[in-house]
Amino acid sequence: MAMAITIEDMAAFCKKKGIVYPNSEIYGGMAGFFDYGPLGIEIINNIKREWWKTFVQSREDIVGIDGSIICHPKVWKASGHVDNFEDVMLTCSRCKNKVRADTFIEEQTGIAADGFTVEMINNAVSENKLSCPKCKSEFEKANDFNLMFKTNVGPLQDESSLAYLRPETAQLIFANFKLVSENSRLKLPFGIAQVGKAFRNEISPRNFLFRCREFEQMEIEYFIRKDMFDSCPWVSEVMSHEISVYSAEMQEKGQQQKQMTIKQALEKGIIMSPWHAYFLAINHQWFINLGTRPEHFRIRQHLKTEKSHYATDTWDLEYNFPFGYKELQGIADRGTFDLDQHIKHSKKDMSLFDEEKKEKVIPMVVAEPSLGVGRAFLVFLFDAYDDDKERGNIVLHLHPRLAPYKAAVFPLVNKLDDKAREIFSMLKQDFHVIYDRSGSIGRRYARADEQGIPFCVTIDFDTENDSSVTVRDRDSTKQERVSLNGLKDYLCKKLI
Numbered sequence: 001m002a003m004a005i006t007i008e009d010m011a012a013f014c015k016k017k018g019i020v021y022p023n024s025e026i027y028g029g030m031a032g033f034f035d036y037g038p039l040g041i042e043i044i045n046n047i048k049r050e051w052w053k054t055f056v057q058s059r060e061d062i063v064g065i066d067g068s069i070i071c072h073p074k075v076w077k078a079s080g081h082v083d084n085f086e087d088v089m090l091t092c093s094r095c096k097n098k099v100r101a102d103t104f105i106e107e108q109t110g111i112a113a114d115g116f117t118v119e120m121i122n123n124a125v126s127e128n129k130l131s132c133p134k135c136k137s138e139f140e141k142a143n144d145f146n147l148m149f150k151t152n153v154g155p156l157q158d159e160s161s162l163a164y165l166r167p168e169t170a171q172l173i174f175a176n177f178k179l180v181s182e183n184s185r186l187k188l189p190f191g192i193a194q195v196g197k198a199f200r201n202e203i204s205p206r207n208f209l210f211r212c213r214e215f216e217q218m219e220i221e222y223f224i225r226k227d228m229f230d231s232c233p234w235v236s237e238v239m240s241h242e243i244s245v246y247s248a249e250m251q252e253k254g255q256q257q258k259q260m261t262i263k264q265a266l267e268k269g270i271i272m273s274p275w276h277a278y279f280l281a282i283n284h285q286w287f288i289n290l291g292t293r294p295e296h297f298r299i300r301q302h303l304k305t306e307k308s309h310y311a312t313d314t315w316d317l318e319y320n321f322p323f324g325y326k327e328l329q330g331i332a333d334r335g336t337f338d339l340d341q342h343i344k345h346s347k348k349d350m351s352l353f354d355e356e357k358k359e360k361v362i363p364m365v366v367a368e369p370s371l372g373v374g375r376a377f378l379v380f381l382f383d384a385y386d387d388d389k390e391r392g393n394i395v396l397h398l399h400p401r402l403a404p405y406k407a408a409v410f411p412l413v414n415k416l417d418d419k420a421r422e423i424f425s426m427l428k429q430d431f432h433v434i435y436d437r438s439g440s441i442g443r444r445y446a447r448a449d450e451q452g453i454p455f456c457v458t459i460d461f462d463t464e465n466d467s468s469v470t471v472r473d474r475d476s477t478k479q480e481r482v483s484l485n486g487l488k489d490y491l492c493k494k495l496i
């Protein structure tokens with residue numbers, strides 16, 4: 001079922017169904033940019049709403065913000081992005097073809113080169129005699145490439161007006177930290193969440209929505225007082241949760257990942273921080289609760305060589321894509337790095353007064369659950385996609401809460417159009433529904449299956465007499481007769 005198709009097939013399916021289009025395709029397209037179509041926008045909005053409901057609205061300890069995409073360039077100087085947010089690039093000495101060094105080396109040699117310095121990249125290139133994939137000429141010496149998109153603000157187009165499109169949402173949370181925590185009267189531990197666009201000038205965007213130049217993040221910065229590091233008040237809620245674990249040690253020793261409970265991972269000291277364990281588990285649970293299969297995920301600890309410039313320990317929640325296990329979400333521990341940097345650069349006091357300790361504290365970020373919306377979107381699509389040979393069509397088994405339409409309304413024949421439209425209008429007040437009267441009922445069922453619509457409501461010749469309709473379930477294809485009076489309640493119960 002899932003995993004049966006490649007990422008290219010998925011991209012083709014998404015285009016055909018109005019889910020995702022290549023950006024500005026009429027002009028030849030723009031690598032690393034995509035547009036969501038009529039179905040895609042619904043699915044993606046549903047994903048973001050579900051995330052916000054789970055991680056912000058249903059919790060007392062997390063509040064949200066929506067920061068702007070362009071901000072003072074000093075934010076990015078303080079955060080380290082101006083000086084450090086780089087990938088190493090290899091340029092062909094003859095045809096000037098450019099490749100992202102770490103992924104290229106990994107593809108060619110199997111060496112995990114993520115986080116390699118320029119010197120390590122140059123060594124790997126010469127040791128493995130790597131050459132330009134296009135013309136087989138030698139590479140020039142490797143060089144760093146800053147991934148931030150630059151722009152100018154105001155009429156002056158010079159260094160003084162230089163600004164950046166934000167490469168992550170996190171810094172807006174830090175820059176607003178003091179105001180948000182005071183306005184919301186938050187007491188440690190607490191989190192600040194944000195959903196929004198970010199931009200990275202990737203050297204080689206690839207794998208459809210997986211690595212884009214413009215993308216969206218759903219992110220939480222979670223703050224604690226340093227002495228809370230070893231005790232997460234909610235970790236007991238996830239102790240029995242099972243997940244496949246792939247620690248740095250298992251990777252170094254060439255072992256397989258192991259299925260275990262959060263309790264076991266903590267007791268064996270595989271996951272050091274109960275906060276990381278907690279956030280990894282609740283994010284895995286979020287995916288499972290929305291219909292994905294638990295066994296398609298694992299958590300993997302970063303090796304020493306691949307940690308970001310700020311992180312002391314990082315775990316990724318990974319998903320088994322058709323192109324292998326890849327990162328969905330990084331759970332990093334940023335310490336007080338960001339707030340310290342902003343205090344230093346802005347010369348503003350960003351400490352909180354801790355009532356309990358009666359002292360000023362600079363909170364540390366114990367976890368930064370950051371999830372790419374496009375990657376989550378791909379996960380839900382891959383797990384939902386089913387080329388059903390028996391039915392002869394594709395079925396998108398999307399969770400009803402993520403489905404772009406909750407029901408499709410059909411008149412059995414066109415003569416029943418008026419009655420069917422009446423029922424459609426009634427449902428439309430409460431649900432996002434679609435009306436379809438063209439083609440045979442079988443054809444209309446197939447079309448609804450491919451759009452992931454969980455229920456089809458058919459109005460037939462008996463409807464006038466018995467005030468009932470036939471409701472067909474997408475996943476089982478079972479049909480049930482449901483009275484018009486009870487139709488809204490029936491759908492409501494099924495759509496939770």
Ligand SMILES: [Zn+2]
Pocket residue numbers: 092093094095096097132133134135136137
């Ligand atoms: Zn070349």
